[in-house]
Amino acid sequence: MVVGIRIHGRGGQGAVTASRLLATAAYYDGKFSQAIPMYGTERRGAPVTAYVRVDDVRVRERELVHTPEIVMVLDPLLSTRQTMADDMAEGGLLLLNAAYPPEEVKTGGNIRVATVNATNIALETLRRPITNTAILGAFAKAVGWPKLESIEKAIRKQFSGRIADMNVEAIKRSYDECSEVIPAPVKIAGESEAIAVGGYGVLKDVSSWRVFQPVIDMDKCTGCKNCWIYCPETAIKWTDENKPEIEWRKCKGCGICVNECPVGAIEFKRVEIKNE
Ligand code: SF4
Ligand code: SF4
Structure with a gap:
């Protein structure tokens, strides 16, 4: 367990x-x-x-x-x-x-x-x-x-x-x-307050971390939700059409969704770096 x-x-x-x-x-x-x-x-x-x-x-x-x-x-x-x-x-x-x-x-x-x-x-x-x-x-x-x-x-x-x-x-x-x-000798004590933790994509913009980025082929996507479940940054939203949609601000380009997609609907593409 x-x-x-x-x-x-x-x-x-x-x-x-x-x-x-x-x-x-x-x-x-x-x-x-x-x-x-x-x-x-x-x-x-x-x-x-x-x-x-x-x-x-x-x-x-x-x-x-x-x-x-x-x-x-x-x-x-x-x-x-x-x-x-x-x-x-x-x-x-x-x-x-x-x-x-x-x-x-x-x-x-x-x-x-x-x-x-x-x-x-x-x-x-x-x-x-x-x-x-x-x-x-x-x-x-x-x-x-x-x-x-x-x-x-x-x-x-x-x-x-x-x-x-x-x-x-x-x-x-x-x-x-x-x-x-x-x-525990007491049931509950003192003031409770939120735990101060930092954050990855949930709290920060991590889009600049990406070297590769996931690209979803919606024609191949079966809507199984694997990518949504396994994305460690909760960067994948679910749309009304029952399809995944990536929130780019939260996506750090780890590629986990690419590996977890059972039908190979997500391609990992090199991010184009513009020297501006
Ligand atoms: S690459 Fe995929 S799994 Fe990784 S953060 Fe982006 S959407 Fe989530
Ligand atoms: S894992 Fe692949 S098939 Fe499943 S919802 Fe995500 S993109 Fe679609």
């Missing part, structure tokens, strides 16, 4: 690296996985969100994870915000970087919570408040996968030498120091 994970952090805490390490470790466990970074304003300290999907079968969906089964929060201040638990699946797990036990968590809902003092672990193992690996061990403990050896293997693929050794120490400590998983 597919498991969707949302990771919150701030620029500099390694949320995107955490998503990659988690997806790689799940792959080493024999699962299929996908890491989806979400870049907004890229600067140290700005809220960053990343997503991971893990399944027993090939992951074909490329949308963001909208109802995560697991939310992992790398930043202690963000850990106090109710918005982190918003949109979680019923019974989901909220893993917080917090210096207090789960009984004192004020972020609520029909979910379970666990805490680990990842900032402390990071400062003592890495000498920096980079909390991504200092929370991944706790993830393995609280969730039951991936195996600690798989996370270590993923870390040694990403880093080398002393840096890798320090990060491996961080995951082991975080595994040992993770709290118990308990039902």
Whole structure:
């Protein structure tokens, strides 16, 4: 069964690296996985969100994870915000970087919570408040996968030498120091506000990213909606004539729709660059 994970952090805490390490470790466990970074304003300290999907079968969906089964929060201040638990699946797990036990968590809902003092672990193992690996061990403990050896293997693929050794120490400590998983002590608490994430085509004009662009042959198109389902940017609209239509502002030219069309109705054509 597919498991969707949302990771919150701030620029500099390694949320995107955490998503990659988690997806790689799940792959080493024999699962299929996908890491989806979400870049907004890229600067140290700005809220960053990343997503991971893990399944027993090939992951074909490329949308963001909208109802995560697991939310992992790398930043202690963000850990106090109710918005982190918003949109979680019923019974989901909220893993917080917090210096207090789960009984004192004020972020609520029909979910379970666990805490680990990842900032402390990071400062003592890495000498920096980079909390991504200092929370991944706790993830393995609280969730039951991936195996600690798989996370270590993923870390040694990403880093080398002393840096890798320090990060491996961080995951082991975080595994040992993770709290118990308990039902959230409060049902809902505090003000809820929208999660500040950046965006790709949904929020920005990404038309300048295209080197190739999809061109749909409407005579061949059967209206199966595959392209509409699999476009990661929701760049394909559905018309009253039951046909797809591309919103060019949102299309980044990834070519996924071309691959997913079962009847070869979408051609990938080189964008003409005008030197004006
Ligand atoms: S190339 Fe296709 S799948 Fe990719 S963004 Fe454009 S419309 Fe969507
Ligand atoms: S995937 Fe191909 S056949 Fe299906 S709606 Fe899109 S263009 Fe048409």
